[in-house]
Structures are given as C-alpha cells and as structure tokens.
Amino acid sequence: MIAVDFPSIQNLVEWKNIFGDGTFFAFNKIGLISVLALLIPVALFLFAKKDAVPRGLQNVTEGAVEFVENQVIMPTIGPDGMRFLPLLLSIFLFIFFGNIFEVIPTFNMPANARMANPLLLAILVWAVFIFVGVKNHGAKYFIEIIWPPSVPVGLRPLVGLIETLSVFILRPFGLAVRLFANMLAGHILLVTFGWLCVVLFVPNALAAILPFSFAMLVLLTGFEIFVSFLQAFVFALLTAVYIDSSLHPAH
Amino acid sequence: MLLAILAADEAPKEVVNPIIPEVSEMFWGGLSFAALFMLINFVLLPPVQRAMRDREATIQADKDAADAARAKAASAKADADDEVADVRAEASAVVDTAREEAEAERQRLLARAEREVAAMKEIAEEEIARDREDALLQLRPQVADLAVNAASRVVSRPIDANAARPVVDRVLNS
Numbered sequence: 001m002i003a004v005d006f007p008s009i010q011n012l013v014e015w016k017n018i019f020g021d022g023t024f025f026a027f028n029k030i031g032l033i034s035v036l037a038l039l040i041p042v043a044l045f046l047f048a049k050k051d052a053v054p055r056g057l058q059n060v061t062e063g064a065v066e067f068v069e070n071q072v073i074m075p076t077i078g079p080d081g082m083r084f085l086p087l088l089l090s091i092f093l094f095i096f097f098g099n100i101f102e103v104i105p106t107f108n109m110p111a112n113a114r115m116a117n118p119l120l121l122a123i124l125v126w127a128v129f130i131f132v133g134v135k136n137h138g139a140k141y142f143i144e145i146i147w148p149p150s151v152p153v154g155l156r157p158l159v160g161l162i163e164t165l166s167v168f169i170l171r172p173f174g175l176a177v178r179l180f181a182n183m184l185a186g187h188i189l190l191v192t193f194g195w196l197c198v199v200l201f202v203p204n205a206l207a208a209i210l211p212f213s214f215a216m217l218v219l220l221t222g223f224e225i226f227v228s229f230l231q232a233f234v235f236a237l238l239t240a241v242y243i244d245s246s247l248h249p250a251h
Numbered sequence: 252m253l254l255a256i257l258a259a260d261e262a263p264k265e266v267v268n269p270i271i272p273e274v275s276e277m278f279w280g281g282l283s284f285a286a287l288f289m290l291i292n293f294v295l296l297p298p299v300q301r302a303m304r305d306r307e308a309t310i311q312a313d314k315d316a317a318d319a320a321r322a323k324a325a326s327a328k329a330d331a332d333d334e335v336a337d338v339r340a341e342a343s344a345v346v347d348t349a350r351e352e353a354e355a356e357r358q359r360l361l362a363r364a365e366r367e368v369a370a371m372k373e374i375a376e377e378e379i380a381r382d383r384e385d386a387l388l389q390l391r392p393q394v395a396d397l398a399v400n401a402a403s404r405v406v407s408r409p410i411d412a413n414a415a416r417p418v419v420d421r422v423l424n425s
Contacts, residue, residue: 009269010269013269014269017275020275023275024274024275024278025275025278025279026273026275027275027279028275028276030273030276030279030280031275031276031278031279031280034276034279034280034282034283034284035279035283037283037287038283038284038286038287041287041291041295042287042290042295045290045291045295045296045299046295048299050298050299050301050302051302052302052305052306052309054306058302061299062299062302062303065296065299065300065303066303085296086288086291086292086296087288087292089291089296090284090287090288090291090292093287093291094283094284094287098280111276111280114269114272114273114276115269115270115271115272116272116273116276116277116280117276117277117280117284119272119277120272120277120280120281120284121284124284180270184269
C-alpha cells in the first residue's frame with residue numbers, strides 16, 4: 001500500500017526551546033516571532049521619514065495609522081476613539097506581524113496559531129473595555145449589563161445572565177479562539193500541502209498528486225497572507241466595538 | 252532540513268493539549284506587546300501623527316489660499332466683465348451718437364442739395380421761359396409775314412402787312 005507519513009499536530013505547533021529550557025522565559029520559535037512582531041513595526045516607524053510628501057516606508061507607516069483611524073476607530077467609536085489609537089494600532093501591528101510569519105520561509109509558523117498571544121491580547125482587551133466602562137459610568141456599567149434597563153422587568157434576569165456571559169466570558173473567549181483557530185487552521189493547511197510537495201517528490205504513482213499539492217500551496221499562501229491581515233483587522237475592529245460598547249452602553 | 256522547517260524534528264516528550272497556552276510563550280508575547288505599545292504610544296506614533304497633522308494643515312492652508320485666489324480671480328473677472336460691459340455700452344452710445352449725427356448731416360446735406368437743385372431748376376426754367384419768349388418775339392414777324400403771304404395767295408390779292416398785323420398778333424397770342 002502506498003502511503004505518506006504525516007507529522008502529528010504537536011510537531012506542527014510546538015517548537016524546541018532555543019534557551020531557558022524549563023523556565024518561564026523559555027525562548028522558542030513563537031517567542032522569536034513575538035519579538036520580531038515587536039521589532040519589525042518599531043523598525044518601520046523608526047526608519048520611516050516624516051516628510052511633508054510621504055515616500056517609501058513613510059507610506060507604509062502612515063497607511064497603517066490611517067487604516068486604523070479610518071477603518072477601525074471611525075466606523076465604531078467615532079472621533080472620541082482617537083485616544084485608543086496607540087492601543088488599537090499596537091494590537092493590529094502585533095497580530096499582523098505575528099501572523100505573517102506563517103508564509104515567511106524558514107519560519108512558516110504564525111505566532112497566533114498558539115493560544116498564548118491570542119489569549120493574552122483577549123485578556124488585555126477584556127480588561128481595557130471593563131476599565132473604560134467603569135471609568136465612564138462607574139458601578140452603573142455593571143448594573144446595566146446585569147439588569148438591563150431597556151428590557152421588560154420579567155425578562156431582565158434572563159437577559160442579564162445572557163449579557164453577563166456574553167460580555168465578560170464570551171467576548172474574550174471569542175476573540176482569542178477566533179484568532180487562534182483561524183491561524184492554526186491556515187497553518188495546518190499550509191503545512192499539509194507543503195509536506196505533500198516534499199514527500200510526494202518520489203518515483204511512484206503518488207507523484208501525480210504533486211502538481212495539485214503545489215498549486216494548492218501557492219494558492220493557500222496567497223490566501224493566508226490575506227487571512228493574516230484580516231484576522232488582525234477583525235481583532236482590532238472587535239476591540240474598538242467593545243470599547244465603544246463600554247463608552248456608550250445604551251447602544 | 253526542509254521538513255524540519257515545516258514541523259519539529261521530534262515530537263515533544265510531554266503530550267499537551269495545543270489549546271492550553273504556554274507560560275513562556277505568553278511571557279515573550281506579553282513582553283513584546285507591552286514594549287510595542289509603550290514605544291508606539293510614547294515614541295513612535297507622536298512624530299508620525301505630527302507629520303500627518305502638519306501635512307493636513309499645509310494642505311488645508313494651500314486649499315484655503317487656492318480658494319481665496321479663486322475667489323479673487325472670480326471677483327477680478329466680474330470686475331473685468333463689468334468694465335467690458337461699460338465699455339461696450341459706451342462704445343454703443345458713441346456709435347449711436349455718431350450714427351445720429353451722420354444721419355442729421357446727411358439730412359442737412361440732402362436738404363441743401365435739394366434746395367440748390369430747386370434753385371437751379373427755377374433759374375433754368377426762367378432761362379427757358381425767357382429764351383422761349385425771345386424766340387417767339389424773333390419768330391413773330393416772320394410768322395406774321397408768312398401768314399400774310401399765305402393769306403394773300405389764298406385770296407389771290409395782296410394784303411397789307413401792317414393792316415393785318417393786329418389780326419396776326421391776336422392769333423399768335425391766343
């Protein structure tokens with residue numbers, strides 16, 4: 001029987017430590033990508049000129065800033081939300097550069113295909129939108145979620161329970177899982193077709209599948225570039241939506 | 252080598268759920284994100300926003316200047332149009348006045364010419380009448396002689412010309 005060996009899921013997502021084995025600061029490929037997701041945007045912003053007429057890198061940095069301003073903040077929070085630009089821009093860039101390593105040769109792994117970063121960012125967003133709600137409305141923020149005033153009194157316990165679960169549990173869980181699952185699925189697809197391209201390079205009948213695998217690999221690489229951007233955008237957009245719901249809970 | 256990039260060489264010894272986050276990965280992710288947020292918030296974003304604001308202000312100032320220049324040009328054009336209209340009206344008035352004056356001069360010259368023609372015609376008529384009168388006076392004796400001769404032939408006897416003169420004159424005068 002003709003068959004190919006396929007690595008287990010653990011081999012696809014878990015990497016050997018480069019240093020600090022067994023410690024809380026053990027540094028593996030995911031740690032390296034996280035650090036690069038910090039260094040690349042920093043380098044972009046540092047090396048971009050601040051001329052009156054933007055060229056080259058300046059277009060990239062200003063494009064990113066304008067994108068977050070016009071496509072994330074303005075449609076959700078509005079002009080009031082500009083004070084959250086540093087946070088939303090950081091989230092967008094950190095997730096995007098964490099994701100894009102999925103298609104960069106020799107890395108071939110998105111940092112967000114591991115639960116650590118998505119969970120960390122989701123907890124951060126959760127803390128931020130609760131903080132914003134309490135800062136702007138005090139205890140009324142919690143009361144309006146637990147005991148929604150616009151709902152008939154008889155339904156308030158049920159709706160309040162659903163709202164409480166939705167806002168405080170499902171929001172951060174959804175944020176983390178959406179990003180993690182999308183990137184993990186994309187990573188598994190890319191590895192699957194990449195793996196097939198390598199192992200099917202054999203002098204037997206299985207080689208007939210090779211062109212199909214290669215075409216799919218090329219196609220999915222392009223698609224995953226788009227997904228890397230899209231997931232960063234969706235995460236930043238939902239963060240802005242949640243912050244807006246804390247600023248204006250009646251909406 | 253190529254396969255090692257796509258997947259780890261050997262499976263980790265301890266099998267863990269891939270959904271459970273690794274503390275060390277969270278540590279590096281948290282550290283990196285915190286550093287990125289701090290740098291963007293305090294160091295990297297302000298100069299970019301300043302450059303964007305300056306550019307926007309420059310563009311707005313240029314736009315305002317262009318609007319002002321456009322308004323000024325429109326005002327200058329309106330002034331020029333008014334001036335052209337005034338000049339045209341003035342020119343039209345000058346032409347009308349000239350035309351009226353020319354017409355009056357023409358009428359004056361025409362009247363003078365008619366008067367002159369009438370005077371010349373009167374003089375000519377007087378001359379013609381005088382010449383006719385002169386011619387009649389010159390012809391009258393000859394006509395009288397001819398008439399007397401003719402009458403004497405008709406009656407076959409001589410007629411006294413002086414005696415017949417009043418008759419002849421009366422005929423000629425009638």
